[in-house]
Amino acid sequence: MSKKAFLFPGQGSQYVGMARDLYDYSVEAKEMMKTADEALGVNLSYIMFNGPEEELKQTEYTQPAIFLHSVILASIMRTVHAEAAAGHSLGEYSALVAAGALQFYDAVKLVRARGKSMQKAGVVKPGTMAAIIGLNPDKVTELCNEASAAGIVQPANFNSPGQIVISGSVTGVRKAMELCKTGGAKLVKELIVSGAFHSPLMESAKEELLNELNNTHIYDSRFPVYANVTAKPVSKKDEIKKLLFEQVTSPVRWEETIINMINDGADEFYEIGPGKVLQGLVKRINPDVKCFGIDKYSDVEKFL
Secondary structure: OOEEEEEEOOOOOOOOOOOHHHHHHOHHHHHHHHHHHHHHOOOHHHHHHHOOHHHHOOHHHHHHHHHHHHHHHHHHOOOOOOOEEEEOOOHHHHHHHHOOOOOHHHHHHHHHHHHHHHHHHHHHOOOEEEEEEOOOHHHHHHHHHHHOOOOOEEEEEEEEOOEEEEEEOHHHHHHHHHHHHHOOOOEEEEEOOOOOOOOHHHHHHHHHHHHHHHOOOOOOOOOOEEOOOOOOEEOOHHHHHHHHHHHOOOOEOHHHHHHHHHHOOEEEEEEEOOOOHHHHHHHHHOOOOEEEEEOOHHHHHOOO
């Protein structure tokens, strides 16, 4: 028996026109989009379908847009039953909805609040992020520690072998970029982001999110969701809440997460949501497992 796992993308996978076909072909998708628009008091579906891209790229819209696209797909994919799930950063919220730990209506508001508070933190304490290709995690961590004399910097995403993203103040990140270049990285590239996500510069967003988490019903999940912070399965509501809080300033341990899921028996992965980022990472982490992408209505139809 193969063990199926759902994976949910994070920020950066959005595109103008996302989920339009879901709206057109599925009554359930249409209802969920209307519900989200009402819950947020924003015409989110319009921004998703029509852009402009600049608006869709604003964190306060990007996060609920990707979340909504992902959760709708998981909801209409009735014939494929996951036994585990994980999500990259924001995607963890989509995974928790799929696992029944968060209700859709509550989660869409929570995700928007998270996006707004992260966007605000990025204005109050501007920072940046950079991709480092071709160095191992220990080396990148060591170089970040060395660079932190120049400013705050730490690993933010351990994505796949040799692909790590760092985050922090502009001075800290740029110093770490220099050190990584001289330290033998194949590629070092600053990313266009609205804040230093998964770094201590997000502390104010973390505190704001805590208020929202305290006012949100969280349930034990029906199946394990592997948390970004620990890369381990979690299903108890109190632990879920604590890890969502910590996630804002902690690194996303994606490579470890996928390895742990495979070691626990998962051999069929479904990336559910916009884009193909996670399929690419899974293939680099372990090329032997099966990986499917579910983004469009035509992808869902194959499994109906």
